[in-house]
Amino acid sequence: MNPERPVRGRSRPPAGDPHTLPLFALQDEAASLPTPAPAGDGPPAEPAPATVLQTLADWVAAGWLRPLDLALARFLLAHDPQAPPALGLLAAWLSCLEGQGHTCLVLEPALLEGSAASRAEAWGAQLGWPAAARPGLGALLAQAPQAEGAHWLRTLARSRCVAVEGAGAQKGTERPEAPEASARTGGLAGAGGTPPLVWVPPGPQGPGRLYLRRYWQHEQAVAAALQARCAAADAGPGAPSAPALARVRHWLDRFFPAPPAGPDPADAEPDWQKLACAVAWRGRLGVITGGPGTGKTYTAARLLALLLATAPDPSRLRVALAAPTGKAAARLKQAIDTALAELERQMEGEQAPDLRLLTARIGPARTLHALLGARPDSRQFRHDALHPLPLDVLIVDEASMIHLEMMSALLVALPPQARLILLGDRDQLASVEAGAVMGDLCRDAAQGRYRQETAAFAAAATGQRLPPVWGDEAGPDLAQQTVMLRRSRRFEGAIGQLALAVNAGEATRARAVLRQGSAGPQPPLALREPAMPAAVAALALHGRPGALEPGGGGGYRPYVDLLGQMPAGAAGLSAYEAWVKSVLRAFDRFRVLTAVREGEWGVAGLNRLIAQHLASALGPTTGFRPEGGWYVGRPVMVTRNDAALGVFNGDIGLTLPAGPAAGQGAHRLKVWLLEGEQLRSVAASRLAHVETAYAMTVHKSQGSEFAHTVLVLPPGGGAVAGRELVYTGITRARTAFTLVAAQAGTLEEALARPTRRASGLAAALAFKASA
């Protein structure tokens, strides 16, 4: 279960279809619910509507469903009295899955066929519900005959709450509503009377899928836009001219000097970075995936240089950098600047594109919200199809964090002729919100699946041969524009090996790496298992011996010590700001990450415990007093976007006095944020949506790195932490990593549970235009 998505409701659902009406509106609807008529031609054993709604209410009380899920079921049954109550059940489950990040409910055969007990097992697993939920599920399903599955499919096809989509979906066109269907939807509120659910019956793309209309629309829009971008790849007819290819080859050979040839160069792996530059150059979409340190930004910087060198008018090339969070955006900008400076040195003495001009033109990296022009209290952005982004190239880092709706907005706002370059690690946790876009886009990345035309292009543009093992004439268009980088340059030690073992789900190997990496005077790895929360508090204070440098355990102590060294007012503003930066940097060297929000192992519990521990151990000598709402030194994470204040969900800052002589009263405090070298501050009193950030969820840590990272796996094993979560936690560590597992065996359970988010996007993109 996604820890960032509370089971019980959400604050402000967006406007749109009935599912997205404010919760109170749905509840009002439910209150005026007419008694639904008995299902006309349904099987006699169909459970009564009241039984279904009561069972759903019980599941809400148990915390397995959100009130919103129940409200949707009530709403639909109220508006389609002919619908069998199973529709309410399916809608509640669909809504529940959306709350966990799935964009649809895939009605696998195991959910529809077999005994009630086996179906209850399948539903329980699908919904991620605990074993305690199985008997209730079984009892409800037992009230329907075995053939219920087929009956459910008919129900979906007939209800006026459900639009049926089919072959047209593949082309990204939603089938216009037939007059008869339109009449059926007559009583429905929402988007112009259109049905709030969409049903895609089973077909060549797999089992049937049920959607909330909003997600169906986003998925179709994203698939269509990405396909259009792939189709714009300059291959086939209208392919780049021989002189253009020669120019690309000229520059790529300089940007990526060939390594000394091995015994048989024909057997060598391609230089994936060079290939990534070439395919991104030829198209309007480039997807570059790879683990940490595989050179995604190194490659992106060279791609920019290539685009500059081959642009008809380099001085007019409009480039922007963006990422889902402020932290990730700042890291991207820093890494691109460093890589361009490095490239400039590499090219010294040769004729080269004006990389300084390029660096100057790029400007600051922005969050996607800021780039698109988020508006306060609205899901709409300033930039859309009518007001497109004025860009030729957009590079987006940490693309695994982009959710479906954001990707849809981004693709709408980016002009078709602009290049979109997505960088990210497909194996990381998906976005908090629904969708796993990067995972869906990179389904084929490991296999390559390059067609002959791509291999021919690669040979001309990069001078390298793609061995047949990476080829597949049936490879989809998207695969032609996707490259996976496979060699990590700064993640080859014990932490990298642990990440690889975890990513492969190999628990025995992960244990062995943990053991080996925990030995020696400066061990990069450590394991505390079984452990109590007090072990986390102890790590937060002193770290562990030798974690970073000799004597540097990598806990919060250095930051608390620095808090006590604020320069006197007379030292002036620049000395004060230098101190603020040093405290922020010290804080940023260590972090506790946990898998859950609630309880003593959750974010709130650990934050309380760590603050108390730091206060009692260091307060007497440093004056550190973590008391009251706002206090000097309080680290906070912004939990809601506030475009007006320029702060975005996930931004982390430290609470410090407003200036060298401002005093330490709560009303004088500011939250200071550091983005690269850029320091900025916001009055603490203006930040309504923040939480303390000694400990944070793994989800929120994406896009950040810490010298020493502690990952906490609470009791509950695979139910609270999956493989991607552990992988993401480990890859946040630069120098040292410590795993705290409440119980023995939690690691194994988590690794045995890879997360698969239900979505139709990968199937929609497994598409070959020329087929």
Ligand SMILES: Nc1ncnc2c1ncn2[C@@H]1O[C@H](COP(=O)(O)OP(=O)(O)OP(=O)(O)O)[C@@H](O)[C@H]1O
């Ligand atoms: N082909 C290469 N030759 C030499 N050094 C390289 C090469 N590729 C990458 N590097 C170096 O490896 C390091 C990691 O590269 P980079 O930061 O681009 O990786 P990344 O995949 O973007 O990492 P992250 O996932 O952390 O964002 C950098 O120091 C970079 O200069």
